[in-house]
Amino acid sequence: MVPDQPADRRTGPDEQAGLDEAWVRRLAAGDEQVLGELYDRFSPLVYGVALRVTRSREAAEDVTQEVFTFLWERPLAFDPGKGTMRSWLALLSHRRAVEVVRAEERRRGNLQANLGALSPGSSAVHEVEDQVTAAEVNGRVRSAVATLPGSLREIVELTYFKDRSYRQAAADLGLAEGTAKSRIRTALRRVADTLAEEGLTP
Amino acid sequence: MSLSRRGSVTIRAAEGPALVQPERRDAEPMNNDFSERGLSGAEHEVVASLLGVWAVDACTREETRLVLDHLVRCVSCAEESVRLGGAADLLSSDPGPPARLRTRVLERAMERRPPTPKVPEFAAPYAAQVSVLNLLLAELDESEWAVPVLDEYGWNVQDLIAHLAATDGLLAARLGLPGGSPDRTPPGGGDDVDARTAAVVAHHRRRPAAVTRTVWFDQAMELCAYFRTNGFGRGASSDPRSALESRSISLGGWSQTVGTAILTRAFETWIHASDIAAALGRAAPMPLPGDIHRMGRFGVALLPVALALNGGRPRPDTSVRVVLTGAGGGDYLVSLDPALQEPALPGGPGSAGEGVTVWTDTAVAPTTTLQLDVVDFCFLTGGRRDPGRISVRLTGEAELGRELLAAAPALSGP
Numbered sequence: 001m002v003p004d005q006p007a008d009r010r011t012g013p014d015e016q017a018g019l020d021e022a023w024v025r026r027l028a029a030g031d032e033q034v035l036g037e038l039y040d041r042f043s044p045l046v047y048g049v050a051l052r053v054t055r056s057r058e059a060a061e062d063v064t065q066e067v068f069t070f071l072w073e074r075p076l077a078f079d080p081g082k083g084t085m086r087s088w089l090a091l092l093s094h095r096r097a098v099e100v101v102r103a104e105e106r107r108r109g110n111l112q113a114n115l116g117a118l119s120p121g122s123s124a125v126h127e128v129e130d131q132v133t134a135a136e137v138n139g140r141v142r143s144a145v146a147t148l149p150g151s152l153r154e155i156v157e158l159t160y161f162k163d164r165s166y167r168q169a170a171a172d173l174g175l176a177e178g179t180a181k182s183r184i185r186t187a188l189r190r191v192a193d194t195l196a197e198e199g200l201t202p
Numbered sequence: 203m204s205l206s207r208r209g210s211v212t213i214r215a216a217e218g219p220a221l222v223q224p225e226r227r228d229a230e231p232m233n234n235d236f237s238e239r240g241l242s243g244a245e246h247e248v249v250a251s252l253l254g255v256w257a258v259d260a261c262t263r264e265e266t267r268l269v270l271d272h273l274v275r276c277v278s279c280a281e282e283s284v285r286l287g288g289a290a291d292l293l294s295s296d297p298g299p300p301a302r303l304r305t306r307v308l309e310r311a312m313e314r315r316p317p318t319p320k321v322p323e324f325a326a327p328y329a330a331q332v333s334v335l336n337l338l339l340a341e342l343d344e345s346e347w348a349v350p351v352l353d354e355y356g357w358n359v360q361d362l363i364a365h366l367a368a369t370d371g372l373l374a375a376r377l378g379l380p381g382g383s384p385d386r387t388p389p390g391g392g393d394d395v396d397a398r399t400a401a402v403v404a405h406h407r408r409r410p411a412a413v414t415r416t417v418w419f420d421q422a423m424e425l426c427a428y429f430r431t432n433g434f435g436r437g438a439s440s441d442p443r444s445a446l447e448s449r450s451i452s453l454g455g456w457s458q459t460v461g462t463a464i465l466t467r468a469f470e471t472w473i474h475a476s477d478i479a480a481a482l483g484r485a486a487p488m489p490l491p492g493d494i495h496r497m498g499r500f501g502v503a504l505l506p507v508a509l510a511l512n513g514g515r516p517r518p519d520t521s522v523r524v525v526l527t528g529a530g531g532g533d534y535l536v537s538l539d540p541a542l543q544e545p546a547l548p549g550g551p552g553s554a555g556e557g558v559t560v561w562t563d564t565a566v567a568p569t570t571t572l573q574l575d576v577v578d579f580c581f582l583t584g585g586r587r588d589p590g591r592i593s594v595r596l597t598g599e600a601e602l603g604r605e606l607l608a609a610a611p612a613l614s615g616p
Contacts, residue, residue, distance in 0.1 A: 021487070028487040030318025030333035035311055036304075043307075044298040052257070052287050053270075064299055065307045072311040076337050076487070087284070094284050098273050105267070159260040166255040178251065185254030188286040196285075 020078075020085040027075035035072050042086060043068070046093040053097035063100060067092045144194040152187035159184055245272060249279055257286040319426040322433035324447045324461045327468035327493035329429075332422040335475040338486050339363070339415050347411035351481040355616055359481070360411045361403045362474050365616060367418040368402035369395060369470065373463050374425055376451050385409065385417045395454040395615070429464065458547040462500070469497050470615075473584040488577065494530025498576045501583040502526070502534045503558040504613055505606055507547060508583075509538065512609035522606060523561055523568035526576035533561040535568060570598035572606065582607065585614035 011019070026034035043064055050063035067089060070077075078088050145156060158169040170180035249272040255261040256269045273280045318333045339359075347359045357365065371386060372395060381387035388405035392398050406414045429446070437445035447461035458466075472489055479486035488494065502524045510516075517538040524534045536558040559565070573595040574582075581587045589607040596603040 025487045025490055028334045028337055029330035029490050029493075030315075031490075032308070032312060032317035036308060039304060039307060043304070047299040047303075049284065049287060052259075061299060061303050064303060065310055068307045069311045069314055073315045074337070074340065076341050076484075079485075090284050091280065094280060094287075095274075098270055098280075101270055102274065156258075159255065160258045164260065165262070166260045169260070181251045181255055184258060184260065185251070185286065188254050188257055192285050 016084055017080060020080055023085060024075055024078060024080070027072065035068065038071065038085075039068055042089050045086065046089050049090050049093040050097040053094060054101055059097070059100050059104075063093055063096045066096055144191045147194070148187055148190060152183055152190065155180060155183045156187045156191075246276060246279070249273075249276070250282075253279060253283050253286055257283065319423065319430055321426050321429045322444060322447070324443070324496075325426065325429040325433055325464045327489065327496055328422075328464050328471065329426050330490060330493055331468050331471035331475065332419070332426070334487060334489070335366075335471055335478075336415075336419055338475055338479060338484065341484065342482070344411065346482055349481050351477050352616060357403070357616070359478050360406060360414050362478060362616075363411075363414050363418045364403045364406040365399050366471060366474060367406075367414070367421060368399040370418070370421055370425060370467055371402070372398055373453060373467060374421060374428075376453055376463075377425075377428060377460070379424055379428060382421070383417075385413060386421055399616075425464075425467075456547055462547050465496060465500050468493065469500070469580070469584065472497070473581070473586060473614075476581070476586070489530075491530035494528075494576055494580065495532060497580055498526045498530060499532055499534065499558065501580055501610070502532075502536050504547065504583065505536055505610065506538050508609040508612040509606060511612040512605075514605055514609060517569075517602075520602070521566055521568045522602070523565075523571040524579075525561070525571065525573040526579050527573065528576045531576040534558050535561045535565050568598060570596070570600070570603045570606070572596055572603055579610075583610045583614065585611040587611075 023034060023038060027038075046067050047060050047064045050060035050067075051057065054060055054063065070092065071089065078085060082088070145153060148156065154173065155169055158164045158172060159166055164172065166180045166184060167177055169175075170177045173180070175183075245268075249269050252261055252265055252269050256266060261269075269283075273283060318329045321329045342359070350356075350358050351362050355361070367386065371381075372393070375381065375387075375393075385405070388401050390397070390401040392401070406417075433444055433446045435444050437443055437448050441448055443461060447459065449460045451458065451460055451463060453463050475486050489497070505522065505524070520538040522536050522538060524536060526532050526534070574592060578587055578592055578594075582589060582592055589604075589610065592607065594603075594607065
């Protein structure tokens with residue numbers, strides 16, 4: 001995931017609003033170059049959100065295509081008063097990805113079935129079973145996690161980095177499940193806050 | 203299934219937590235919450251408590267489904283999910299979409315909405331404004347086309363688009379473009395701007411709004427194609443403009459150049475897009491700064507003509523400095539010397555005899571200096587600002603300044 005700005009430069013809200021406005025002007029004027037620029041800047045975000053929700057690379061690619069096509073076809077649907085271009089694209093991706101998953105589930109027609117992209121033997125599973133080499137984790141993300149208080153950091157370590165479910169993590173740490181759930185949420189909120197100050201999360 | 207995040211990403215389907223805690227199976231508070239799924243308050247709390255674990259993929263299938271069902275109906279949870287997930291995404295260090303996706307996405311987008319035609323610079327403001335207005339119209343539902351826009355003329359959105367089609371059509375006819383169907387050139391159209399507008403507006407009141415929009419847009423695209431084919435290349439060696447840009451035509455009773463005419467079309471398209479947006483409570487994006495610059499400069503060049511039309515007395519040896527601020531602004535000196543042929547419009551930006559030059563410190567001292575925002579000035583020239591209420595800094599001979607501001611809208615039509 002590539003941050004928007006170099007490490008030592010933060011975009012304030014006014015400056016970002018100005019950048020967003022300039023993009024909308026060029027999109028509206030029909031300048032195809034700006035779509036390429038916006039794709040380069042935001043496709044990791046849009047794709048990443050879609051991938052997390054759909055758990056399928058193919059579906060995430062489709063969602064990414066739909067989001068950027070929508071941006072190009074209807075740039076006036078973006079309301080700068082409601083947030084940044086970045087947050088709008090993330091929400092579009094999220095919304096569309098959720099629809100895709102639910103449509104897949106309905107298609108399979110079985111409430112007890114695994115969510116479509118996840119059932120053993122489905123092609124999506126084979127596809128996502130490919131090993132992907134991870135990029136080096138951003139140093140600031142690591143330090144955001146490292147600065148969490150111990151009780152929050154340990155549950156993130158267990159559930160995220162060691163793959164435990166929240167019930168397992170609760171058992172491992174001797175916590176009530178409700179406590180485990182709320183600690184994970186608190187931990188992620190704090191990481192999001194820290195990184196938002198640096199312009200890294202929607 | 204789960205994501206493992208140490209150095210690689212594997213997504214595998216699993217049946218749930220690998221380690222079963224039997225004593226937790228059916229006695230969990232979760233099951234009670236499931237049975238209360240019908241109550242949105244309880245459901246909301248349950249989902250809210252699950253958002254974090256869902257973001258890190260540490261919950262069961264049923265919990266995932268519950269979350270997804272809720273997210274489509276709850277904006278605040280969706281927003282928080284995006285935020286928490288953003289943090290989770292950064293932890294995941296996924297490399298992102300494959301490189302080949304870029305071409306596929308851009309090609310698909312351009313299929314759905316073709317880019318604005320590449321036209322010579324002097325016609326670019328028109329092409330861009332047509333694109334903006336077309337996007338604005340695409341956002342309207344059927345009922346919005348009937349919303350009144352110009353009360354003075356009794357015109358709604360559809361009428362205004364018909365009017366633009368009529369006035370664009372006048373230029374198209376002058377350039378020799380085929381008239382097309384009666385929808386584009388109804389009988390009684392004629393060469394007079396007002397008569398043509400009246401005929402086209404009346405005709406389209408009997409047609410669906412979608413037809414009016416298509417007629418206007420298709421004609422605009424044909425104009426752009428004409429400029430694309432014929433508008434590039436140099437004209438006379440002493441003139442930086444192309445032959446087409448500097449070609450003289452007579453339009454609406456005014457002698458002018460093709461460059462001036464298409465810039466006026468751009469200007470009018472911008473003003474009316476703004477009229478429609480305002481009437482519908484929507485926002486329309488501003489033109490690109492370069493396009494605003496051309497239109498602003500042109501407005502300045504029109505000031506002497508506007509002054510004369512407004513009954514202003516001739517002012518020999520008088521120059522006015524107009525400072526237009528903001529993106530696309532400029533600093534100009536315009537001569538009010540009555541050496542203009544009437545009815546003739548100045549030759550347009552870059553032409554030899556347009557009467558406006560870029561201000562320099564060595565220029566002759568102006569009688570009056572006006573300083574105002576470039577967009578305000580453009581809208582003033584377009585008859586959409588009250589000269590008495592506009593925000594302007596006036597130095598030098600104040601009366602002349604006020605006279606100019608009052609005269610600026612003189613050339614604007616509907």
